[in-house]
Amino acid sequence: MTAEDKATLIRDVDWLLAYDSDLGSHSYRRGADVAFRGDRFVDPTTLAPEDIGQVIDGKGLMVSPGFIDIHAHPGYETMLKGLTEEVGSRKLYMSSLYEYLFLFDTTHEGMVAATEVALSELMQSGVTTICDLSTPHVGWIDTLAASGMRAYAAPMFREARWFTDNGHEVKYDWDEAAGERRMIAALAEVDAAIAHPCGRLGGMIVPAQIDTCSARMFKDSLVEARRRGIPIQTHASQSVVDFQEIMRRHGLTPIGWLEELGLLGPDMIVGHGIFLDHHDWIRWPDRRDLALLAETGTTVAHCPTVFARRGISLQNMGDYLRAGVNIGIGTDTYPHNFIEEMRTGIYTARVTARDIEGATARQMIEAATLGGAKALGRDDIGRIAPGAKADFFTVDLTHPSMRPLYDPLRSLIFSSGERAIRDVYVDGRQVVRNGAALAFDPEDATERLEAAQRASIAEVARYDWGGRPVEQLMPRLF
Ligand SMILES: [Zn+2]
Structure with missing residues (x-):
């Protein structure tokens, strides 16, 4: 078995939002394990010790479907x-x-x-x-x-x-x-x-x-x-x-x-x-x-x-x-x-x-x-269940914006926002680490975006029916 065939286990997750097929919805589980191998979640209770590669400590974490x-x-x-x-x-x-x-x-x-x-x-x-x-x-x-x-x-x-x-x-x-x-x-x-x-x-x-x-x-x-x-x-x-x-x-x-x-x-x-x-x-x-x-x-x-x-x-x-x-x-x-x-x-x-x-x-x-x-006609995403795609994120419950903690998703939505989101995975591959997206160079992408905005706003008057420049259509606040 190569390292890639091995499962990743997140052990003893403080709050896991797992899919409950009887409910047709999610339910919170406390102190639960969650595991994935390749691109899909697997039932952690079916894993033998030799099946397990990386182990992540779930203490202080919520794990939610993406x-x-x-x-x-x-x-x-x-x-x-x-x-x-x-x-x-x-x-x-x-x-x-x-x-x-x-x-x-x-x-x-x-x-x-x-x-x-x-x-x-x-x-x-x-x-x-x-x-x-x-x-x-x-x-x-x-x-x-x-x-x-x-x-x-x-x-x-x-x-x-x-x-x-x-x-x-x-x-x-x-x-x-x-x-x-x-x-x-x-x-x-x-x-x-x-x-x-x-x-x-x-x-x-x-x-x-x-x-x-x-x-x-x-x-x-x-x-x-x-x-x-x-x-x-x-x-x-x-x-x-x-x-x-x-x-x-x-x-x-x-x-x-x-x-x-x-x-x-x-x-x-x-x-x-x-x-x-x-x-x-x-x-x-x-x-x-x-x-x-x-x-x-x-x-x-x-x-x-x-x-x-x-x-x-x-x-x-x-x-x-x-x-x-x-x-x-x-x-x-x-x-x-x-x-x-x-x-x-x-x-x-x-x-x-x-x-x-x-x-x-x-x-x-x-x-x-x-x-x-x-x-999207899919029953394999938007949920944490064995067989579903391993698309999920973790939330740092020790982040000040999440404390004091009574209900983690309520705190995430109403208080913390994205600040406490730590790691994100798609198909079992990490795409966000410690709050930072990994795929692109953020500074370089933002500079190119700024250049695009500058070039675009210079041309606004050409597209406006009244020929008005951007400063007239969308004046700055002060
Ligand atoms: Zn639209």
């Missing part, structure tokens, strides 16, 4: 730090999509730098699986592979781009032939990811937005997803604008139109599913959307931070779950700090519901692990 981020744009959002936190179009129901999102252009190199920085931050906050919704760029798949994460390449394609030339009306510029070319390029990226020799990459089919793709493109997307047995995701009901636009075109809500197209189902993820027919900004007379999502087993990718910044929230997470909708968590924007995203999600749900039961930390942990796994 989080699953089902919706992120690490190659783009990362460079907007300090810029877009406080912009949104008040004449377009607070959305920042139509007036601000496409002001910033960057290069392939800028996207790679942004991705390196974002993936490092995600891993340091306990994320072991990422769904990267990006536009295909040189170096993308190699960067995902090099990160050490489990990653789904989710290249976006579309036939129309939206724009505004006055800040209060959204227009669409359609080019079906270009959309077709983008889809073909995206499928090639997906296939390259699936075939990548690292074995940690998967793919997702992403017709980008409900209002920028035709019925034909959605139906073709479904065919390509089913052919490969992979999930499909689109942005829908993410703004009042897209609700009203789909109603104007088809006489249906975005969710209703997806149903008519045959897209709703267990392999469909809707980002972000906020403006359903029950949302009080919509004032719609029917109440069908939530039930349609639940009955079809469709997942909602819930990314609370980017919307909370603009006064927007799901109404509300607890109600979606009680209706039977599967929810997974994403980090649509920066920071790529998954613990902060979960905390924001809990608070926004409670404020929106005006109810302490608007969302619980337990619901949030389940969404961030089992909900994400279900969205």
Whole structure:
């Protein structure tokens, strides 16, 4: 038996969040052992002494399954730090999509730098699986592979781009032939990811937005997803604008139109599913959307931070779950700090519901692990159980931010944040050590990201309908 065939044993873990198949959820175990061999957890009681290689002392540690981020744009959002936190179009129901999102252009190199920085931050906050919704760029798949994460390449394609030339009306510029070319390029990226020799990459089919793709493109997307047995995701009901636009075109809500197209189902993820027919900004007379999502087993990718910044929230997470909708968590924007995203999600749900039961930390942990796994059609991630992938992180319970200690996950979410996360493993291989991500050179990546931001903000006036420079659109605070 070589050293690589031997199991790693974490002995006498103070708090282990283990999967309980009878419960269909996690439960705390005290003073438990956990072991993995190669890329998977094994039952520690089945190991003979000669099977065991490295032994780690679990005293003072919590061991938790790694989080699953089902919706992120690490190659783009990362460079907007300090810029877009406080912009949104008040004449377009607070959305920042139509007036601000496409002001910033960057290069392939800028996207790679942004991705390196974002993936490092995600891993340091306990994320072991990422769904990267990006536009295909040189170096993308190699960067995902090099990160050490489990990653789904989710290249976006579309036939129309939206724009505004006055800040209060959204227009669409359609080019079906270009959309077709983008889809073909995206499928090639997906296939390259699936075939990548690292074995940690998967793919997702992403017709980008409900209002920028035709019925034909959605139906073709479904065919390509089913052919490969992979999930499909689109942005829908993410703004009042897209609700009203789909109603104007088809006489249906975005969710209703997806149903008519045959897209709703267990392999469909809707980002972000906020403006359903029950949302009080919509004032719609029917109440069908939530039930349609639940009955079809469709997942909602819930990314609370980017919307909370603009006064927007799901109404509300607890109600979606009680209706039977599967929810997974994403980090649509920066920071790529998954613990902060979960905390924001809990608070926004409670404020929106005006109810302490608007969302619980337990619901949030389940969404961030089992909900994400279900969205991806997997029962081997998001849990610590023999046979599951060894994707997990450890928390230093002696860290001052975790003390005094009564409930470790509650303290992690509400008090400590990522500060107490020590080591992170994916496929049984360490990707974070003592709080530092190992894959990329953080100083070098950050300098390249800064250069990308500088180059991008210099060009903002070119992309703004009013020709305004960044200092006018997003003035500094003081
Ligand atoms: Zn998004």
